[in-house]
């Protein structure tokens with residue numbers, strides 16, 4: 004479960020301060036399927052990075068599975084990223100010289116899993132995303148959609164309870180994008196929390212709930228199908 | 238993640254850029270090779286000289302003039318040699334040889350060489366361990382008594398003057414006077430000071446015809462005296478007697494300094510030891526500097542590598558790499574670079590020193606200490622110069638590293 008209260012994020016740019024998030028309250032239950040939308044610069048990526056413990060908020064409190072993570076040390080955050088969260092990026096962020104199977108096994112290496120076991124689990128994860136026949140390919144030998152699926156396999160391999168994806172289909176054509184979204188749908192069906200960012204209202208329809216950000220604040224938060232709007236104090 | 242995994246990861250990255258790894262190593266290779274080559278050559282030279290000196294025997298004592306204390310006149314004379322030979326005055330001494338020397342032009346049938354020509358006593362060869370002759374013989378007392386015009390050639394001088402002829406009984410010219418060749422010495426093969434080009438004639442002849450210098454009191458001068466103590470145990474007593482006799486001979490008052498210097502083989506050994514040790518240390522530290530430069534090269538490349546691989550570091554951190562994982566990966570990379578460079582450098586250094594040793598005719602001594610020292614030093618360099626880049630890499634914030642283009 005994710006619980007954020009009055010989360011702010013301010014970037015100091017010399018004398019100027021950029022307020023990327025200006026007080027976000029957000030509660031996401033286990034097993035939810037959530038889309039985050041909003042115009043460019045509204046703070047979607049900033050929010051995702053904080054949820055995924057890649058970044059820390061300037062203010063407010065954030066607890067993940069009832070543990071306050073807003074003031075944790077770098078290494079503790081790294082352990083959370085390793086075990087609880089799987090992150091999928093718009094630019095895939097794969098290691099360029101590493102084969103798919105080694106790539107996917109990497110988080111397990113940092114988790115201290117033995118070589119054999121992690122290769123086995125990496126193969127399983129690749130199979131699950133339909134890359135069973137591309138195990139020994141390096142990223143430059145894979146299509147964009149395949150690279151993104153490898154990245155998802157890497158996010159999945161540690162069996163996290165949350166999958167986060169920042170515009171996972173942003174670089175893909177419609178059909179590859181749909182494949183990715185189908186994978187997310189399946190994961191969510193296995194009770195994994197899935198949160199993704201998108202610009203595309205049609206893509207957002209895959210999710211069960213949509214949060215709309217504007218200028219660092221949540222403008223609306225609705226269950227898909229039956230709309231409801233929330234009021235916010237800033 | 239354990240160290241083993243860090244090691245494999247580091248190795249992977251190095252193998253991904255073999256040329257760069259090799260070029261980075263080059264600095265360390267050259268540094269270590271230089272250290273090894275210079276140290277083992279230095280040790281070799283030291284050992285061969287030490288061996289040579291001790292083979293001559295530690296009962297040999299040289300007496301040399303100290304002109305500063307003799308008013309500019311040569312202080313040592315033939316009379317001193319006779320005085321030292323007197324067993325009543327110097328009972329610890331068994332033999333006294335003397336020589337007088339200078340550079341001369343030596344001519345044989347049109348060919349001429351410039352070399353050192355010494356006038357020596359008959360026992361000079363025996364006292365100085367030069368008893369092997371290629372042909373002919375040394376000087377005898379009769380040659381000295383009659384100031385005979387005969388010469389003994391060093392092996393080098395003989396082959397220079399007589400490349401094709403048999404030198405014995407031939408006549409060579411020194412300073413316009415003819416001398417008959419009566420003997421040719423064996424090659425000495427000595428590493429310290431080559432005496433093979435020397436030419437020897439009777440002391441009395443040389444004093445009359447080539448080196449007419451006189452001491453302050455008008456005696457015929459000699460330029461060096463070689464004394465053999467009766468035994469090694471008596472070497473110290475012999476030194477004291479030499480001092481006593483010579484001060485008496487030269488009428489040196491109690492408060493004045495000696496006008497000669499006494500150097501025993503034992504002392505000579507110490508002197509050479511100090512000289513070669515200093516030389517070795519000096520050359521070794523120059524080579525050490527090149528090792529440090531190699532280390533800076535490693536640091537430079539590692540810093541570039543950290544910058545280049547910022548995104549990779551971001552990815553690793555994003556999926557759970559701890560600070561120490563990244564630190565270990567980069568540190569191991571630089572230590573592997575310097576250690577492998579060090580080992581290659583040791584082999585190269587060994588190769589260089591054996592080739593150079595062969596060419597210079599010096600043995601090379603590579604001891605385990607030198608090898609251990611330089612490989613340890615190389616690893617330390619990798620560690621020291623790798624820490625800063627690795628620390629930079631480990632300290633990167635994942636989100637900033639990922640954003641880096």
Ligand SMILES: Nc1ncnc2c1ncn2[C@@H]1O[C@H](COP(=O)(O)OP(=O)(O)OP(=O)(O)O)[C@@H](O)[C@H]1O
Nearest residue numbers: 014016021022023042043044045046047048049050
């Ligand atoms: N490292 C940073 N330094 C300074 N300002 C930043 C930084 N990262 C983000 N910002 C600013 O914070 C605000 C929110 O950025 P963010 O990346 O979260 O937007 P976004 O909603 O993801 O936009 P997009 O849809 O274009 O990806 C922007 O105004 C951006 O300029």
Ligand SMILES: [Mg+2]
Nearest residue numbers: 047048049169
């Ligand atoms: Mg964004």
